[in-house]
Amino acid sequence: xxxxxxxxxxxxxxxxxxxxxxxxxxxxxxxxxxxxxxxxxxxxxxxxxxxxxxxxxxxxxxxxxxxxxxxxxxxxxxxxxxxxxxxxxxxxxxxxxxxxxxxx
Amino acid sequence: xxxxxxxxxxxxxxxxxxxxxxxxxxxxxxxxxxxxxxxxxxxxxxxxxxxxxxxxxxxxxxxxxxxxxxxxxxxxxxxxxxxxxxxxxxxxxxxxxxxxxxxxxxxxxxxxxxxxxxxxxxxxxxxxxxxxxxxxx
Numbered sequence: 001x002x003x004x005x006x007x008x009x010x011x012x013x014x015x016x017x018x019x020x021x022x023x024x025x026x027x028x029x030x031x032x033x034x035x036x037x038x039x040x041x042x043x044x045x046x047x048x049x050x051x052x053x054x055x056x057x058x059x060x061x062x063x064x065x066x067x068x069x070x071x072x073x074x075x076x077x078x079x080x081x082x083x084x085x086x087x088x089x090x091x092x093x094x095x096x097x098x099x100x101x102x103x104x
Numbered sequence: 105x106x107x108x109x110x111x112x113x114x115x116x117x118x119x120x121x122x123x124x125x126x127x128x129x130x131x132x133x134x135x136x137x138x139x140x141x142x143x144x145x146x147x148x149x150x151x152x153x154x155x156x157x158x159x160x161x162x163x164x165x166x167x168x169x170x171x172x173x174x175x176x177x178x179x180x181x182x183x184x185x186x187x188x189x190x191x192x193x194x195x196x197x198x199x200x201x202x203x204x205x206x207x208x209x210x211x212x213x214x215x216x217x218x219x220x221x222x223x224x225x226x227x228x229x230x231x232x233x234x235x236x237x238x239x240x241x
Contacts, residue, residue: 022134025153056130060157063127067160091130092123 003031010042013079017050020085022057032065036072044069049080054088062089066097077101105208107133108219116226117234118168124161125226128218131157136211144202151198151210155191158214162188165226172232180225187217 001018012035016028035041046062062078069076077099081089086100094100110126135150162184169177194213197204 022150022153025149056127056134057153059127060131060153063124064157064160067164092126093119094123096119097123 001027003027005031005035007035007038007041010040011045012038012041012043013045013047015047015050019053020048020051020058021053021055025057025061028061029064032068036068036074041074043075043077045077045079047079048085049082051081051085054085056091059089059092059094062094062098063092075099079104105136105212105215107136108215114222116222117230118237121165121168121226121233124164125218125222128154128157128161129215132211132215132218136208138207141207144198147202147207148198150207151195154214155188155195158191159188168233169229172229172236174229174232176228180229183221183225187221190217 001016001020001024003024004015004017006013006015014028014031014035016024020028032044035044044065046065062076066076078089078094079101080103081100086095089095108129110129114125115122116125131154135154138146138150140146166177166181166184169180174180190213194205194210198210
């Protein structure tokens with residue numbers, strides 16, 4: 001798994017590649033915590049097109065981000081998740097909780 | 105350890121709380137299948153993650169109850185605080201002596217609490233939350 005962070009204007013994009021599972025939880029948290037502290041960042045996008053595996057802990061990590069971003073008054077969007085990842089995320093109704101964008 | 109599968113009877117009528125609860129069940133299930141039970145560092149990291157997740161969930165639930173003007177919020181919060189104290193105490197025992205408490209026992213404490221708490225306490229705030237959601241629509 002690699003994690004890449006790009007900040008452009010008011011949006012920050014975290015690109016996840018490979019296995020998005022418990023093993024990356026510390027790196028994922030470090031990545032978004034620095035962005036939550038940045039006043040200029042209003043939206044955090046998680047780019048997921050290169051994620052080839054997603055486990056339940058990853059859903060928990062995304063939910064922790066959702067909660068903390070709400071506290072920091074920032075939006076979270078999940079971008080370009082594969083149909084397999086979407087299937088896992090729909091276990092917890094993510095499409096009703098997160099902004100999900102495909103093809104961006 | 106007997107694992108509990110999510111079913112609709114666990115629903116508290118709020119999409120976010122249901123998602124939190126379901127992910128909690130699924131992650132406990134996933135971690136309980138972790139093969140290296142003697143890898144104490146890996147187990148410790150998983151316990152810490154579940155405690156962090158539980159704290160997030162309980163805080164979000166308390167915010168929701170406040171928004172819904174749930175009258176028994178103080179009593180409910182007290183059960184949350186007791187649960188967090190129990191988790192921290194079990195974690196402390198594990199940190200001192202990993203052989204004193206098994207990973208399965210910790211997962212079981214979390215799962216049992218979740219089952220009983222949803223079925224008991226959480227269901228009681230359900231009508232207030234549904235009333236709030238109905239008014240909002």
